Amino acid sequence: MQLxxxxxxxxxxxxxxxxxxxxxxxxxxAALAVSAFATTGVALAFGDKSVTDxxxxxxxxxxxxQPAVTEVADQIKMLHYGMLIVCTAxxxxxxxxxFYSIVKHRKSVGHxxxxxxxxxxxxxxxxxxxxxxxxxxxxxxxxxxxxxxxxTGADLTxxxxxxxxxxxxxxxxxxxxxxxxxxxxxxxQRNLSxxxxxxxxxxxxxxxxxxxxxxxxxxxxxxxxxxxxxSWSVPAFGVKQDAIPGFVRDTWFLANKVGxxxxxxxxxxxxxxxxxxxxxxxxxxxxYTAWVDKQKKALAAAADDPKKVWDIAPLxxxxxxxxxxxxxxxxxxxxKGAGPVKPLDASPVVNDKDPNAQILTVLHGRVPQGxxxxxxxxxxxxxxxxxxxxxxxxxxxxxxxxxPADVVADEAK
Amino acid sequence: xxxxxxxxxxxxxxxxxxxxxxxxxxxxxRRWVFATNHKDIGTLYLLFAFTMFLVGGTLALLxxxxxxQPGLQFFNPELFNQFTTMHGLIMVFGAIMPAFxxxxxxxxxxxxxxxxxxxxxxxxxxxxLLIPAxxxxxxxxxxxxxxxxxxxTLYAPLTLQMGxxxxxxxxxxxxxxxxxxMGSINIIVTIxxxxxxxxxLMKMPMFVWxxxxxxxxxxxxxxxxxxxxxxxxxxxxxxxxxxxPAGGGDPVMYQHVFWFFGHPEVYIMILPAFGIxxxxxxxxxxxxxxxxxxxxxxxxxxxxxxxxxxAHHMYTTGMPVTGQLFFMYATMLISVPTGVKVFNWLATMWxxxxxxxxxxxxxxxxxxxxxxxxxxxxICSMAPIDIxxxxxxxxxxxxxxxxxxxxxxxxFSGYYYWAPKWTGVxxxxxxxxxxxxxxxxxxxITFFPMHFLGxxxxxRRVADYPMQFADFNAVASIGALGFGLTQVYFLxxxxxxxxxxxxxxxxxxPWEGAEGLEWEVPSPAPWHTxxxxxxxxxxxxxxxx
Numbered sequence: 031m032q033l034x035x036x037x038x039x040x041x042x043x044x045x046x047x048x049x050x051x052x053x054x055x056x057x058x059x060a061a062l063a064v065s066a067f068a069t070t071g072v073a074l075a076f077g078d079k080s081v082t083d084x085x086x087x088x089x090x091x092x093x094x095x096q097p098a099v100t101e102v103a104d105q106i107k108m109l110h111y112g113m114l115i116v117c118t119a120x121x122x123x124x125x126x127x128x129f130y131s132i133v134k135h136r137k138s139v140g141h142x143x144x145x146x147x148x149x150x151x152x153x154x155x156x157x158x159x160x161x162x163x164x165x166x167x168x169x170x171x172x173x174x175x176x177x178x179x180x181x182t183g184a185d186l187t188x189x190x191x192x193x194x195x196x197x198x199x200x201x202x203x204x205x206x207x208x209x210x211x212x213x214x215x216x217x218x219q220r221n222l223s224x225x226x227x228x229x230x231x232x233x234x235x236x237x238x239x240x241x242x243x244x245x246x247x248x249x250x251x252x253x254x255x256x257x258x259x260x261s262w263s264v265p266a267f268g269v270k271q272d273a274i275p276g277f278v279r280d281t282w283f284l285a286n287k288v289g290x291x292x293x294x295x296x297x298x299x300x301x302x303x304x305x306x307x308x309x310x311x312x313x314x315x316x317x318y319t320a321w322v323d324k325q326k327k328a329l330a331a332a333a334d335d336p337k338k339v340w341d342i343a344p345l346x347x348x349x350x351x352x353x354x355x356x357x358x359x360x361x362x363x364x365x366k367g368a369g370p371v372k373p374l375d376a377s378p379v380v381n382d383k384d385p386n387a388q389i390l391t392v393l394h395g396r397v398p399q400g401x402x403x404x405x406x407x408x409x410x411x412x413x414x415x416x417x418x419x420x421x422x423x424x425x426x427x428x429x430x431x432x433x434p435a436d437v438v439a440d441e442a443k
Numbered sequence: 444x445x446x447x448x449x450x451x452x453x454x455x456x457x458x459x460x461x462x463x464x465x466x467x468x469x470x471x472x473r474r475w476v477f478a479t480n481h482k483d484i485g486t487l488y489l490l491f492a493f494t495m496f497l498v499g500g501t502l503a504l505l506x507x508x509x510x511x512q513p514g515l516q517f518f519n520p521e522l523f524n525q526f527t528t529m530h531g532l533i534m535v536f537g538a539i540m541p542a543f544x545x546x547x548x549x550x551x552x553x554x555x556x557x558x559x560x561x562x563x564x565x566x567x568x569x570x571x572l573l574i575p576a577x578x579x580x581x582x583x584x585x586x587x588x589x590x591x592x593x594x595x596t597l598y599a600p601l602t603l604q605m606g607x608x609x610x611x612x613x614x615x616x617x618x619x620x621x622x623x624x625m626g627s628i629n630i631i632v633t634i635x636x637x638x639x640x641x642x643x644l645m646k647m648p649m650f651v652w653x654x655x656x657x658x659x660x661x662x663x664x665x666x667x668x669x670x671x672x673x674x675x676x677x678x679x680x681x682x683x684x685x686x687x688p689a690g691g692g693d694p695v696m697y698q699h700v701f702w703f704f705g706h707p708e709v710y711i712m713i714l715p716a717f718g719i720x721x722x723x724x725x726x727x728x729x730x731x732x733x734x735x736x737x738x739x740x741x742x743x744x745x746x747x748x749x750x751x752x753x754a755h756h757m758y759t760t761g762m763p764v765t766g767q768l769f770f771m772y773a774t775m776l777i778s779v780p781t782g783v784k785v786f787n788w789l790a791t792m793w794x795x796x797x798x799x800x801x802x803x804x805x806x807x808x809x810x811x812x813x814x815x816x817x818x819x820x821x822i823c824s825m826a827p828i829d830i831x832x833x834x835x836x837x838x839x840x841x842x843x844x845x846x847x848x849x850x851x852x853x854x855f856s857g858y859y860y861w862a863p864k865w866t867g868v869x870x871x872x873x874x875x876x877x878x879x880x881x882x883x884x885x886x887x888i889t890f891f892p893m894h895f896l897g898x899x900x901x902x903r904r905v906a907d908y909p910m911q912f913a914d915f916n917a918v919a920s921i922g923a924l925g926f927g928l929t930q931v932y933f934l935x936x937x938x939x940x941x942x943x944x945x946x947x948x949x950x951x952x953p954w955e956g957a958e959g960l961e962w963e964v965p966s967p968a969p970w971h972t973x974x975x976x977x978x979x980x981x982x983x984x985x986x987x988x
């Protein structure tokens with residue numbers, strides 16, 4: 031074995047080619063060819079040229095952080111560049127030594143092993159110097175750490191609540207106080223995903239109701255969650271804050287550019303984790319005021335009186351919308367469910383004369399089986415509408431009508 | 444100890460006989476089920492770990508299959524989450540940890556001149572506990588609701604929503620934890636009590652040193668994990684509210700407890716690899732290990748520091764600013780002793796007389812790629828950057844650089860280095876080199892693009908992703924397939940021939956520069972080595988009588 035190796039390494043010309051050859055020339059060449067072929071193949075076959083950068087979101091084949099629109103995100107970017115430079119310098123020095131040694135200090139070029147095996151001076155040096163380097167790194171980052179935690183003096187405070195699998199936004203303080211809405215992935219996008227036919231620049235990032243904030247104002251985001259841990263993240267702002275059930279945490283940003291910015295839930299939160307995007311629209315002060323006015327008017331108009339008694343047709347029509355936006359993700363638009371998700375079509379609970387079992391299931395969910403609790407997330411009118419819709423759709427023809435008041439009664443149970 | 448001490452003396456009586464078969468030690472399946480010989484148990488551990496490695500690898504390929512293109516082509520997101528969770532659990536608890544225990548079983552008694560491990564029967568139990576644990580873990584795919592899907596970190600309260608498989612997973616981890624603790628006690632007692640006269644602590648081979656430290660880490664943290672998952676279990680079934688916010692519990696508390704285990708666990712998975720590389724590099728540089736003493740101190744410092752950095756996994760949970768600063772500085776400090784180790788390896792290579800057989804290739808590959816993982820670790824240690832990168836593919840890239848290119852490459856180095864001693868036959872150098880280069884290249888094709896994905900903002904543990912991430916994901920998937928096939932090649936063309944005894948007979952010391960007691964016995968190593976304590980020379984690397 032040793033002899034064979036010595037023979038193989040016995041030739042005396044020292045070139046780079048020779049080095050490669052010693053390290054297994056055939057294997058290298060084969061593996062390189064395979065990898066080059068594979069990479070090119072991928073680029074040709076799958077490089078969808080229609081996909082381009084999404085402003086405020088990911089860039090096509092992006093190599094770096096998304097463009098920063100807050101001071102903090104900018105500092106993070108600079109810190110990262112600094113770290114890259116330092117690490118590259120250390121990399122070049124350390125591996126410069128290693129590869130020099132690999133080329134020169136090999137038996138095949140006749141190098142005889144030296145006999146040193148310790149040097150206190152050198153060992154102290156390479157302990158102390160890295161120590162100083164990392165302390166300096168830490169010192170540079172400290173300012174940003176402190177800045178990121180300073181949520182005082184906010185112009186606008188918004189509570190972001192993570193639900194499985196949507197975001198709820200409540201404007202707690204500042205211009206727009208009192209506004210509240212739910213932000214969900216656009217249903218069409220979820221279907222595209224299911225069908226395996228993704229399309230569009232904002233694939234999986236398009237939402238029904240984006241969070242809207244004014245430009246150049248300090249916005250404090252309070253996070254919490256209703257069920258499991260989620261994480262509210264917008265890379266362009268340099269913000270990522272876990273939303274923890276039972277606890278409140280906060281973070282802040284001050285966007286300095288009007289635009290639309292995107293993020294995705296960044297803590298595994300169950301089945302639909304990939305499908306709860308965040309979209310923030312940053313508007314000019316005037317546009318923001320106009321938006322707030324419009325929302326307030328719409329809110330007043332849409333406010334439901336849970337005591338109102340509905341006819342079946344308008345309630346079913348409303349129920350269809352509620353169902354498709356909230357229930358169809360799991361129970362499917364045709365009510366047949368999928369896998370562990372129970373079908374609603376022909377379900378004995380749905381077709382039962384007594385609607386209370388269904389109302390209670392919707393209100394409290396069947397959490398271990400994956401059905402979330404909807405109490406507080408949808409209004410009583412919406413819940414009544416969705417249940418009425420399921421009772422009178424597909425093969426279900428109960429003719430039953432569930433009034434918001436029925437839901438209110440069950441909420442008390 | 445008393446139960447074990449008579450063991451070598453018993454064999455002493457009939458030392459002149461053919462002692463491979465003269466004691467009536469069990470043969471056939473009994474040899475393995477009732478195994479008490481450290482070499483047999485080491486083999487069992489290694490085979491078990493490699494099997495689990497293939498299972499976990501298959502899951503990884505299924506993950507990469509789904510992520511090859513955007514859109515859901517193959518699996519529903521729930522099943523995808525089960526794959527990521529089980530891939531992590533199986534690789535950590537089923538593959539890496541048992542594999543290193545396998546190395547420890549084989550090598551520690553031989554390296555310190557002992558007859559066997561201290562507690563031979565406990566050794567048997569600690570291996571065989573792994574089998575029901577693995578069956579329970581892998582079998583959970585077939586339970587109602589499928590396997591656990593809360594991520595390998597098993598964060599509450601998502602774990603409280605899981606089906607019955609979560610309980611199976613928790614019990615499996617209890618068993619694996621018990622197995623690890625028994626294995627660790629065995630290793631510590633063996634090292635401290637059974638060294639041959641003259642083998643002082645500061646003359647022990649580095650692999651033995653790193654395992655001694657690892658074993659203490661395991662004993663310290665496995666009960667912490669057991670506590671965390673037991674609390675999860677009682678939250679699930681007995682109406683406690685340790686982590687359940689609905690009852691006033693604190694989900695972040697789970698993370699603190701978990702990572703108090705989890706961070707030392709990271710070093711549990713890498714320190715033995717440091718030990719292997721510290722033995723291979725001097726052997727092929729034909730030069731003593733540079734800075735042996737500082738190596739020992741650096742390893743100990745890493746172990747101690749690993750207990751005060753856990754919350755760097757949790758910057759985004761919203762810690763107070765002082766907490767963030769403390770954990771940031773402490774984390775950065777860990778890079779100092781780790782750097783010392785890398786520098787020591789380079790200084791060992793420096794002005795040596797190197798050859799590059801497969802063990803050395805893997806060791807140099809380890810140093811190179813592990814250091815890249817170290818750099819990204821340094822970048823992640825910086826709290827503001829980490830908050831941007833937390834739970835993105837950058838983190839996935841980082842920890843695969845240290846765990847695959849670190850632990851796994853270290854183990855491959857150890858395999859090629861010691862397999863001639865285990866099997867008595869040499870591996871094929873061409874195949875070893877092909878295995879190395881193919882692994883190195885495909886590894887980088889798989890995981891290097893993930894840095895870019897993470898920087899660009901792709902979260903981890905997602906079954907589908909925006910179109911902008913498509914190309915790098917496709918590249919990573921192809922790399923993963925290549926990497927996986929390379930390991931099948933290793934099994935079929937390196938391991939299987941070695942187990943069948945095919946190949947040139949291995950000399951007692953196949954490596955010119957290798958030192959240590961394992962090279963003082965024939966290849967393959969006899970059934971019992973060092974039945975009576977050997978007499979050692981001054982450096983404790985040679986037997987002199």
